[in-house]
Amino acid sequence: MSVGTVSTASTPSKSHRSRSESYQKLKEEKDFATTSFESDTNDGLYRKLIPSLYAYSSLHGCIDQLIPTNYKFLESSIGLSPKSLGMLTFAQKFTQGLFTIISGIICDRQISATNKQLENNHKNLISLEEGDRDSEFAQVSYRNVEDENQSGNRIERESEYGEEEYEARSLSSRSEASEKSQLLQYSEDINFLRIWPAYFMMVTTIGWGMVMISMIFASSFLQMLTLLCFMGAFLSLMGPLTQSVIGTFNNIGRSEHFGNLFLSQNIGRLFCISATANIMGHYFDFTWALLTFSFLSFLFSIFLYKSCIEHAFQQKGGKTLHRKILSYTGEHAYIVHISMQIREIFSKLSYGKLKDFIHDYSYVISNKSAWLMLVMGIVNGIPRHSLNFTMMWLQYCGLSPLLATTVYSSSWISAILISPFVGKASDYIESIYPWIGRQALAQTAILLRIIFMIILLRYIPWGSHYFFYYLVVSILIGFMAGWPGVGASRPILCQIVLPHHRATLFAMFSLFETIGSAIFGAPIVGLLAQNYFGYDSSLKKEIGEIISSDNLHALQTLQLNANALANSMLIMTVIPWILTIALFGLLRLTYKQDQNGNNQAILS
Numbered sequence: 031m032s033v034g035t036v037s038t039a040s041t042p043s044k045s046h047r048s049r050s051e052s053y054q055k056l057k058e059e060k061d062f063a064t065t066s067f068e069s070d071t072n073d074g075l076y077r078k079l080i081p082s083l084y085a086y087s088s089l090h091g092c093i094d095q096l097i098p099t100n101y102k103f104l105e106s107s108i109g110l111s112p113k114s115l116g117m118l119t120f121a122q123k124f125t126q127g128l129f130t131i132i133s134g135i136i137c138d139r140q141i142s143a144t145n146k147q148l149e150n151n152h153k154n155l156i157s158l159e160e161g162d163r164d165s166e167f168a169q170v171s172y173r174n175v176e177d178e179n180q181s182g183n184r185i186e187r188e189s190e191y192g193e194e195e196y197e198a199r200s201l202s203s204r205s206e207a208s209e210k211s212q213l214l215q216y217s218e219d220i221n222f223l224r225i226w227p228a229y230f231m232m233v234t235t236i237g238w239g240m241v242m243i244s245m246i247f248a249s250s251f252l253q254m255l256t257l258l259c260f261m262g263a264f265l266s267l268m269g270p271l272t273q274s275v276i277g278t279f280n281n282i283g284r285s286e287h288f289g290n291l292f293l294s295q296n297i298g299r300l301f302c303i304s305a306t307a308n309i310m311g312h313y314f315d316f317t318w319a320l321l322t323f324s325f326l327s328f329l330f331s332i333f334l335y336k337s338c339i340e341h342a343f344q345q346k347g348g349k350t351l352h353r354k355i356l357s358y359t360g361e362h363a364y365i366v367h368i369s370m371q372i373r374e375i376f377s378k379l380s381y382g383k384l385k386d387f388i389h390d391y392s393y394v395i396s397n398k399s400a401w402l403m404l405v406m407g408i409v410n411g412i413p414r415h416s417l418n419f420t421m422m423w424l425q426y427c428g429l430s431p432l433l434a435t436t437v438y439s440s441s442w443i444s445a446i447l448i449s450p451f452v453g454k455a456s457d458y459i460e461s462i463y464p465w466i467g468r469q470a471l472a473q474t475a476i477l478l479r480i481i482f483m484i485i486l487l488r489y490i491p492w493g494s495h496y497f498f499y500y501l502v503v504s505i506l507i508g509f510m511a512g513w514p515g516v517g518a519s520r521p522i523l524c525q526i527v528l529p530h531h532r533a534t535l536f537a538m539f540s541l542f543e544t545i546g547s548a549i550f551g552a553p554i555v556g557l558l559a560q561n562y563f564g565y566d567s568s569l570k571k572e573i574g575e576i577i578s579s580d581n582l583h584a585l586q587t588l589q590l591n592a593n594a595l596a597n598s599m600l601i602m603t604v605i606p607w608i609l610t611i612a613l614f615g616l617l618r619l620t621y622k623q624d625q626n627g628n629n630q631a632i633l634s
Contacts (some may be wrong), residue, residue: 091298112556125262127544134537261500289453397483415551444508456517
């Protein structure tokens with residue numbers, strides 16, 4: 031064998047090297063796609079959105095706290111009585127509960143579509159791996175043919191080599207183009223599936239900003255009522271969205287994420303209280319507060335678009351697309367997709383689809399824990415709405431706006447400090463005492479909160495001299511917050527319903543909870559205070575002016591109003607909390623059986 035022949039046989043051709051490099055590149059891309067799929071099918075699909083979800087929760091808490099913090103301002107500026115203020119709260123919560131159902135259905139449909147798409151992508155990746163093995167086998171066969179022809183005539187072999195090379199190159203090019211197309215489609219699908227929570231958050235934050243700007247021009251009860259109904263609709267996404275997204279994570283880690291959400295929401299509430307009552311209350315009026323928070327809403331929506339929605343189509347796989355083509359095939363198509371999802375929801379009003387919809391969720395009817403959770407949500411939500419009058423009550427107790435804000439915010443601060451430990455402690459107790467640990471922690475926290483609430487509303491004397499007592503008891507009450515909801519109710523709800531029904535059922539529960547607690551919460555407090563405990567709404571002066579004027583009759587009116595609000599809030603907090611403790615006790619008897627039934631339904 032000549033030297034030239036050996037050299038030709040042992041040295042790879044240029045086309046062969048190019049083809050090998052292409053296969054190696056495709057192999058790396060498939061490894062990347064496979065890794066992405068494995069993380070997506072566990073809990074990695076929405077993990078990058080968690081910081082944005084926490085920020086959204088914080089802003090949500092800030093907006094939700096804006097009106098209750100300024101009850102006294104609305105009473106003096108627009109002339110709203112406690113009954114009118116309670117009706118405003120009810121209107122917002124009622125609308126929020128109704129739209130929570132729609133939000134929950136949309137979120138569940140998106141979760142189901144995501145799971146189906148991931149399964150299809152996984153099948154495509156398997157087919158790509160099989161195609162890669164076939165291509166490697168073709169290359170080996172080609173090398174064998176080349177080796178067999180080495181002993182033949184050099185000219186004849188080169189001619190045959192050229193034909194084989196052309197056929198192999200054509201086959202390789204077609205296979206490579208097909209695999210690149212499928213890998214690119216996979217990357218686009220993953221980015222597409224990731225952005226729907228960010229898109230919903232962006233739309234609702236824009237809605238918050240528009241409603242708050244409109245509130246600047248509101249000057250009557252009817253105008254405020256209408257605007258707060260719109261606000262409730264835009265605030266309805268928070269619960270179903272967080273329930274569906276965090277529901278995709280592992281069971282033991284869910285409470286920690288719910289605790290962090292509770293933490294971020296309390297930070298937002300605290301910021302609202304401090305900004306409106308302290309900073310803006312001294313230097314600006316309520317209008318500047320509305321402008322500030324509307325600006326923050328618009329700013330966050332822009333951040334979501336730039337960091338999540340627009341950026342999602344520019345990651346690996348999407349970089350090869352032209353920017354103009356990307357705009358029309360990505361973002362615009364996604365808007366059309368979401369619009370079709372919303373339209374399909376209302377198509378369920380037809381009898382046939384409604385019947386199928388009810389059949390899918392029929393297993394909840396026989397789920398005793400679900401019914402207990404529903405009643406518990408209504409009962410436990412009443413104190414939360416009743417305590418919207420706390421800031422107003424503290425001012426009637428003789429505390430200045432600064433001191434009242436300090437006491438009120440101290441409860442939120444303590445809740446913020448304890449919230450990271452609520453989820454972890456609940457998960458730890460649940461791992462030691464399955465099926466009863468979460469309920470026991472919730473019952474203990476509620477019992478202690480009842481004791482502290484009675485002390486705060488009944489046994490601390492009137493006047494700013496007792497500011498320290500108000501502060502300490504308020505801090506202790508805040509430490510007991512979050513345990514029933516974050517530590518018990520929401521993780522338990524994830525376990526007793528099917529994964530693709532979590533957002534919808536949470537929305538249904540939230541609907542009854544919001545409407546029921548809104549009816550029996552703030553409106554009943556205002557009604558009891560005015561009609562049964564002698565609340566006098568004739569005072570038009572600022573509380574600070576009344577205290578400094580030493581007007582005995584006006585001071586007695588302040589004390590009368592403080593006692594009226596205290597008695598009303600005491601009734602609407604202690605009684606529901608006692609009922610909640612009893613319901614958690616009943617849940618111990620049903621939770622294990624219903625959780626096992628849910629696991630069997632998933633396996634079947």
